[in-house]
Amino acid sequence: MKFNRLSAAFYVQFGHYEEILTKEERPYYVLLLELDGLTYAIPLRSHITHPYCFIADKACGQKSGLDYSKAIVITDIDAYIDPAPVTIRQKEYNVFKKQEYLIKRQFSSYVAMYKKEICRRRVNPMLPEAALCRYSTLKYFHKEMGLDTVPE
Numbered sequence: 001m002k003f004n005r006l007s008a009a010f011y012v013q014f015g016h017y018e019e020i021l022t023k024e025e026r027p028y029y030v031l032l033l034e035l036d037g038l039t040y041a042i043p044l045r046s047h048i049t050h051p052y053c054f055i056a057d058k059a060c061g062q063k064s065g066l067d068y069s070k071a072i073v074i075t076d077i078d079a080y081i082d083p084a085p086v087t088i089r090q091k092e093y094n095v096f097k098k099q100e101y102l103i104k105r106q107f108s109s110y111v112a113m114y115k116k117e118i119c120r121r122r123v124n125p126m127l128p129e130a131a132l133c134r135y136s137t138l139k140y141f142h143k144e145m146g147l148d149t150v151p152e
Contacts, residue, residue: 001097003029003086006041006072010080014072019137021045021070029086031066031096032074035108038144039074041081042066042107044088052110052132054103056095064092066103068110069132073141111145114138118147 005027014020021028021043030041046064048055056065074080096103117133133139142148 001031001093001100003031003044003088003093004041005029005082005084005086007080007082013080014140017137017140019070019135020072020140021137027082029088031103032077032081033104033107035104035111039077040071040107040111041074042068042071044092045070050131050135052136054096054099054106056092057089066096066107068107069136071107071110072137073144075144111138115145115147118142 011022015022028043028045030043033040033042044065045053045067046062048063048065048067050069052067052069053063054066054068055063057063114132114136117130121127121129121133138145
């Protein structure tokens with residue numbers, strides 16, 4: 001299990017999208033995960049308040065872990081992943097490493113729910129947009145996920 005940082009080139013290309021996480025003072029660390037032939041980058045975050053995540057630490061009443069709702073598809077690893085080494089807190093790393101299978105299963109389930117919701121709304125556009133989709137960064141990667149070819 002390895003954590004990385006997104007490169008400056010990624011932010012030049014995608015940083016203008018509203019839901020993509022950006023911080024001027026420091027970049028987000030991400031876990032790369034392969035799923036259905038795509039590489040996803042799932043960011044580490046603090047203060048997570050929604051259910052679309054894997055919580056590794058609940059210190060001081062604040063939940064931190066992997067935020068599935070802010071995952072992105074990496075279309076070019078060489079260009080968009082910074083090769084510099086990344087170190088995270090050992091306690092969190094141990095939790096992630098121990099639960100690696102669960103994280104992949106949960107994230108796979110999240111992506112499946114997201115795709116199902118997108119298809120459901122295409123069939124009935126009058127349905128309200130679920131929070132699952134409204135705040136997800138996956139909406140910027142429908143082409144890569146094969147969702148732009150789903151019949152209306």
